[in-house]
Amino acid sequence: MRTGRITDHPSWNHLPESAEPIAQPVDWRDSIPRTLAERGERNVLAYGNGRTYGDVCLNPDNLILPTRGLNRVLAYDRERGVITAEAGLTFRELLALIMKDGWFPPVTPGTSHLTLGGAIANDVHGKDHPTAGTFGRHISELELHRSDRPAPMRCSARENADLFAATIGGLGLTGLIGAATFPLQRIPGPMIETRTRRGDCIAMFAEPADPAFPHRVAWLDASAPGDESGRGLFSEGRFIAGKGRTEMGRSFSTPWLPSRLLGPRLLGALSRLFYLKPFRGSESVGFEPFFYPLDRIDDWGRAYGRAGFYQHQSLIPAAAGPEPVRALLRTRREYQQSSFVTVLKDYGDLTSPGLLSFPQAGLSLAMDVPNLGERTLRLLDALDEIVVAAGGRINPAKDARMSPATFRAGFPRLAEFSHLVDPAFSSGFWRRMHAA
C-alpha cells in the first residue's frame, strides 16, 4: 500500500487537520476496480486538486484516491466542440487545449486549478449562472466507478439517471468519476469587454440584466459602514472578437504569513483602498484576469497564516428578497470581522440535474474570514441562522463547520440522495453531517 502525507493533500483553507488520510493515487481507469477492492476496512474518497475549502475533499483516517493522474483527453471534436476527458484533467489543462481552437468550457468557476471531477462533484457555477446554469447541467454523459458494481457505469439523463442526478453535485460520495463528456462553447476571441460601476451592488443586481453581458459579479467593500453595506464594484463582461493571449500566464507563490497579520483592521483598510482605487468604466481584459483573478498567486490561502480561514458562501432565494444579504453583511460588521474577498453573484432559474446542486434563483454571497478561533465560529453560526431563516442554504464545497441541521434545512432532496451514496465512499464532511 502506498502512503502519502497530509501535507500533500490539504484542503484549500488550510484549517488544521488532525487525522492523516492514506493516499492511493489512481493513475489509470482500469486500475480503479482493484483499488476499490483492496480498500480493506477503510472507506474511500476521490481527491482532485484540493480546491474545496473544507472537508468535502478530505477523508480523515481513511483512504483518499488522488486522481490527477487521470488527466487524459479521450476524444476531442474540434469542429463541433465536444470533449470527453478523464476526471483528473484540470480546467487549466483543458483551456490549454481548446482555447486556441476558439472554444471555452460551457461554464467556468473562479479558478482554473480544479479538476473536471471536482467541478462535477461540486456542480460548480460561474458568473453567468442566469444564462448558463451550472457545469453539471452541461454534462451529457459520465463514467462512474462504484464499489458495488464490477464494471464502470455510463450515466446520463437517459441511462442510470438516478445516479447521474446524484453524482452531479454529489460531493464525490456516489462513486469515483472516471471520465465525462460535455459540449464546449464557441467564443469570438479570448478577450473580455468589461463594464464596471461603483455603488450599491445589491441594488444593481435588482436592475434588469443586460443580455449582451452574461457575466456579472460584484466585489463588496467589507469596510463599508452599516448603512452602505452593499457598496462595492459591480462588473459585467462578455467575450469579444479580436486577438489576445490564449495561453495562461505564469503564477507566483505565496509564503506563509503570520496568522493574525490579516486581521479585521488591515483587511478593512485593504478593502477600502481597493474600493476607492481609480478604475476604468469600460475596458477589454484577457480572459485570465477576468475569470481567474487569483490564479496568478499560487496558494493565496497561505496569506491567512497557518491558522487558516473559513469561507462562507450562502444562497438567499429570490423569494426572500435582498434584505437577508444586507443582514449578513451587517452581522459580520457587528462581530467585528472582516474579509477581503466578499463576492456577490446572482443565480437564475436554470435548474441542474444534481440532487444536491447548490445554486437556485437568488443572490449568493461568499466571504473569506480569517480563523480567529471561537469568535469566528460564533459569527459563522449567526450567519447560518440568517440564511436558514431566509430559506437559503450554505455551499458544502466551501464549508468546514456548518451544523447537520443547517445542511438538512438547505437541501430538501438529501434523503433521496443518501440512498444513492456508494457504501464504500465517505468524506470528512459526510461524517460530520451524520455526527450525533
Place this chain on the structure above:
Amino acid sequence: MRIVIIGATSAIAYHIAREFAGVEHASYFLVGRNAERLDTIAADLRAHGSPQCVTHAGDFRDSAMASAFPAQAVAALGGALDLILIAHGSLSDEARASTDLAYADSEIDNNYSSAVRFASAAANQLREQKSGQLAVVTSVAGERGRASNAFYGATKAALIAFCSGLRARLARDGVQLTELRPGVIATPMTAHLPRGLLTCSVEQAGRLCARAIRRRKDLAYIPGFWRWIMFVIRALPEFVFKKLSF
C-alpha cells in the same frame, strides 16, 4: 515528424509525447505493456493534435519484440523515423530484490538488458537511415549507488555507460543520442516517496525533456539543477556517504 516510444504509458514519456503532439503534430508508434492504456494514450495524443497513433502491446523482456519494432514502426508510420524514445522502466523494490533473486533478475532485465536491446535495434535503424534521434531516459540514481536503491541505480549506471558509448558510435552517422537524466519527478513510479522541494512535476519534466530533444542535447538533467546536486553527491567521500541514510 514520426516518433516511436518504448514505454509509452510511462508518465514522463506521455508528457514528452504530448509536447510533440501539440506543436509538431507528430505521428506515433506507441509500444507498451498494457493495450488498454496504450489506447488511452493514443486517444489523448490524437486529441492534442497527432494525426496518427499506432499502438503495439508486448513484454519488454521479449527480445523478438525489440528486434522487430523498427521495421514495424517504419511500415506503420510510412517513412523514416525522426525520434525513438526509450522510456520504460520500473523503480525496483530494493528489499524484495535483495532476497528474491528471480525478481532481481527480472528487474535487471527490464531496466537494463531490455533497454539495451531496444536501443541497439533503434540505433541500427537510425544508422541505416543516416538521420534521426535516439532519446533514452536514465536516472540520477545511476550516478552513485545508494543503500536504498542499489539494484535500480546499478541498472541505470550501466545504461548511462551504454548511452555514452552508443552516442559516440552514432555520431559518425549523423544520428544524435540524447540522454534524459531525471531527478525526482512526481510520477506514479515515485508516488510512495515523500514530495519535497526537489520534486519536479511531471508536466514540467515533459516540457524540459522535449526542449532537450529539440535542441539535440547530448545529456540533459531534468530539471537542470540536478547536475549540481549530483556533482556534490559524487564528490562525497565514501566514509561520509555510507553513513547517509537516503
